[in-house]
Amino acid sequence: MSRVSAIALALGLAASSLALSAGAATAPSPAITAAVADASRPQADKxxxxxxxxxxxxAFAGVKPGDKVVDFMPGAxxxxxxxxxxxxxxxxxxSLLPGEIASRSQKAVDGQKALAEDKAYGNIVPLVEPAAALSLPEKVDVVWTSQNYHDVHAFMGTETVAAVNKAVFNALKPGGVYIVLDHAAEAGSxxxxANTLHRIDPETVKKEVEAAGFVLDGQDDALRxxxxxHTLKVFDPALRGHTDQFVFKFRKPK
Structure with missing residues (x-):
């Protein structure tokens, strides 16, 4: 093999490894495409x-027709x-709103109420209960939390975070996934x-979730x-809506 060919092969292998570690983008299914195009979605969401x-x-989460999904701390x-x-x-x-958040955030309570009253979505079940309990009537396929993992630390403490992650593990079916999307903090921070800039170090999230028994199954870099x-608060007008965000997929082993 020529030196040029060897270099090309090495670069190709490196690129393949990088793509695997970052998680290759999956094409949205027709069900997902239709969900995004749904006319009943609020304009503010669109x-x-x-x-x-x-x-x-x-698509990254693998959500499909028939799935049972938990949206943990759903916001609006x-x-x-x-x-x-x-x-x-x-x-x-x-739609799972922790009681600890409900007791201190009327905005979160109002969001939960709006979901319950929206007749366009008859398969949403609103729940309010302690964060570490996750007492669900059935095992689920996906637990999702978006821009909230840092808040569990900020409002409930590290011990509660460990209990929440274990409760999520127990709530999932074998092979089910836990998706954590959040604002990235400075590496090593x-x-x-968590309580000041509303950010968290991605590596900290990995270690904590894996400690509950999960295996990291991929990440999506679309929101990086x-x-x-990483020095501004996520609500700063210069950055709001455009923060550096990580998305991890953790899987419960079968």
């Missing part, structure tokens, strides 16, 4: 699609509504910025932003 890339996120329900349409009438979406230097 206006955020370019930044939040919902079709790619749901941006992803909850998408899940509801993507899983269809044979699926179910549990650990939990330093190299222009974000």
């Amino acid at each position: 206006d955020r699609d370019a930044d939040r890339k919902p079709a790619e996120m749901l 329900g941006y992803f909850t509504r998408l899940f509801a349409k993507a899983v269809g009438p044979k699926g179910r979406v549990y 650990g939990l330093r910025d 932003n190299t222009a974000d230097n």
Whole structure:
């Protein structure tokens, strides 16, 4: 083999390895495409699609018709509504608001109430219970949390985070997935910025979730932003909606 060929082969292998570690993008299914295009979605949600890339996120999570999904700390329900349409009438979406958040955030309570009252989404089941309990009526296929993992640390403490991750593990079917999407903090910062900048070090998330028994099964880099230097609060007008975000897929072993 010539030196040029050897170099080309090495570069090809390196590129393949990088693509595998980052998680190759999966084409959205017709169910996911239809969910994003659903006319009953609030306009405010649609206006955020370019930044939040919902079709790619749901495809990465592997959401499909008939699935049972937990949206943990759903906010105003941006992803909850998408899940509801993507899983269809044979699926179910549990909109889970931790009691610890409900007791201190009227905005979160109002979001939960709006989901429960929205007649366009009949397969959403609102739940309010302690964060570490996750007492569900059935095992689920996907547990999803978006831009909230750092808040569990900030509002509930590290011991509660460990209990939450273990409860998620127990709530999933064997082979089920736990998706964590959050604002990235500076590498090596650990939990330093969770309560101030509302960010968390991705490596800290990996270690904590894997400690509960999960295996890292991929990551999606569609929401990464190299222009974000991780020093601003995520609500800063100069950056809001465009933070550097990581998306991890953890799988419960079969």
